[in-house]
Amino acid sequence: MSEKQIDRFVPDEELNKQKEIANKVRELLGTIYPQGYTPCAFVHSYGCQQNVSDGEKIKGILHSMGYQMTDSPENADFVMYNTCAVREHAEQRVFGNVGALKNIKRRRPNMLIGVCGCMSQQESVAKRLKSSFPFVDIVLGTHVMHKLPEIVYTKLTSGKRVFDISGEDGVIAEGLPILRDGTSKAWIPIMYGCNNFCSYCIVPYVRGRERSRKSCDIIREVKEVVAAGCKEITLLGQNVNSYGKENGEISFPELLYKLNELDGDFRIRFMTSHPKDATHELIDAMASCDKVCKHLHLPVQSGSNRILEKMNRKYTVETYLEKIRYAREKMPEISFTSDIIVGFPNEQDEDFEATLSLIKEVGYDLLYTFIYSKRPGTPAAEMIDEITDERKGERFRTLLAVQEEIAYKKLSDMKGKIFKALCEGEGRVLENSLCGRADNNVMVEFENTGKQKIGEFVNVKITSSKGYVCLGEAL
Numbered sequence: 001m002s003e004k005q006i007d008r009f010v011p012d013e014e015l016n017k018q019k020e021i022a023n024k025v026r027e028l029l030g031t032i033y034p035q036g037y038t039p040c041a042f043v044h045s046y047g048c049q050q051n052v053s054d055g056e057k058i059k060g061i062l063h064s065m066g067y068q069m070t071d072s073p074e075n076a077d078f079v080m081y082n083t084c085a086v087r088e089h090a091e092q093r094v095f096g097n098v099g100a101l102k103n104i105k106r107r108r109p110n111m112l113i114g115v116c117g118c119m120s121q122q123e124s125v126a127k128r129l130k131s132s133f134p135f136v137d138i139v140l141g142t143h144v145m146h147k148l149p150e151i152v153y154t155k156l157t158s159g160k161r162v163f164d165i166s167g168e169d170g171v172i173a174e175g176l177p178i179l180r181d182g183t184s185k186a187w188i189p190i191m192y193g194c195n196n197f198c199s200y201c202i203v204p205y206v207r208g209r210e211r212s213r214k215s216c217d218i219i220r221e222v223k224e225v226v227a228a229g230c231k232e233i234t235l236l237g238q239n240v241n242s243y244g245k246e247n248g249e250i251s252f253p254e255l256l257y258k259l260n261e262l263d264g265d266f267r268i269r270f271m272t273s274h275p276k277d278a279t280h281e282l283i284d285a286m287a288s289c290d291k292v293c294k295h296l297h298l299p300v301q302s303g304s305n306r307i308l309e310k311m312n313r314k315y316t317v318e319t320y321l322e323k324i325r326y327a328r329e330k331m332p333e334i335s336f337t338s339d340i341i342v343g344f345p346n347e348q349d350e351d352f353e354a355t356l357s358l359i360k361e362v363g364y365d366l367l368y369t370f371i372y373s374k375r376p377g378t379p380a381a382e383m384i385d386e387i388t389d390e391r392k393g394e395r396f397r398t399l400l401a402v403q404e405e406i407a408y409k410k411l412s413d414m415k416g417k418i419f420k421a422l423c424e425g426e427g428r429v430l431e432n433s434l435c436g437r438a439d440n441n442v443m444v445e446f447e448n449t450g451k452q453k454i455g456e457f458v459n460v461k462i463t464s465s466k467g468y469v470c471l472g473e474a475l
């Protein structure tokens, strides 16, 4: 490992210092609130799984400072919004929700309000929060999350608002406390940041450069959660296929083989895979690791080579389809999901038609569809766009309708098959039912006969489907 990469890890001394400050905050809170009262924190994460995973660390740090979690901002002593900047709509929602806290804070003046995550990492957003939202106490960017104890301590002792969006390339902080949302599933980041600079995307600017955790740290964390009863691990990264490339670690397929060898009845998912880096080795590893789910989320974004080039995606429809074909050959039962952006600057009818034909050819089980959102500071924000919002809206609705037909057909084809599902909770379609995600990522529902337990695997034979849910019988 080079010097630069070693620098990426937050030193133990710094992490220990933050732990000590967390204890000081705990003592301080004891003097602020009446004896016997435990202050409550409400943490809400917007956006992707990476953010949800960060949110679990924020909860862990707040817990270490003496807060217990609550599920409503109304009775919280600390509200933290962990924000997403990928689309403008998400940002507006955050500003609305932060604004709504003003009234709650009027009734509870001791309440602390914090904003963190990708939105706050942007200078323009931090400035706006500073000037137009005077009741926001702390703003922290994505690179200083581990400093939360110090930031809260400074606020509590000085009474002054604290804004810290320092750092650009990003760091890795190991060993932060984590308060996970559940025990049967765990999000485990394997790398942070992104180097791809897709022309529409804000992520590389707010999450810094790609940096991988050490494989020994990942393996240790997986062992810990499995020992604690976890049945499904999702490995996270903006592009998991870049894992280990910058620091000489093992490759992502090698990591899958290593994790697959660990003892325990658990399964492994991962996201997201950039198609340009999804290699045959990755697909071979998926095929031969029995713990790895046969589901690949491979965001294609567009079915037009002209648009893919403008997006700086570095693959073509042909190379993408070759990977899909190879994966199907190795794993006939594999399911694919994808992300599509409709209305990229100057997307023409023929570009959109190409996207429709690609989704028909692949036959995705599920698509995450987005209307292009202009992100200031990205190259696409400077591109000429003569396509009206109405036209983009029409295309979006067409895409949904075409995909719905494809997905319903795929789901109805599952009739008679048996899937292993991880039971998650009560079903929504059938009465007295339970539901869970199958190995291939499809949601299945089955009658609750009293024999199945939430958090355990259940084999389900599919009998029919309704909307995006397969219905079946637990075996």
Ligand code: 5AD
Pocket (backbone or CB within 6 Å): 086, 087, 200, 201, 202, 299, 301, 339, 340, 341, 370, 371, 372, 373, 374, 375
């Ligand atoms: N506008 C619309 N969708 C976007 N995404 C990323 N940036 C934008 C944007 N500016 C979508 C991509 C990505 C997913 C996480 O969000 O499809 O894969």
Ligand code: SF4
Pocket (backbone or CB within 6 Å): 194, 195, 196, 197, 198, 201, 202, 203, 204, 238, 239, 274
């Ligand atoms: Fe954004 Fe592209 Fe990086 Fe994904 S790979 S986070 S779309 S820049």
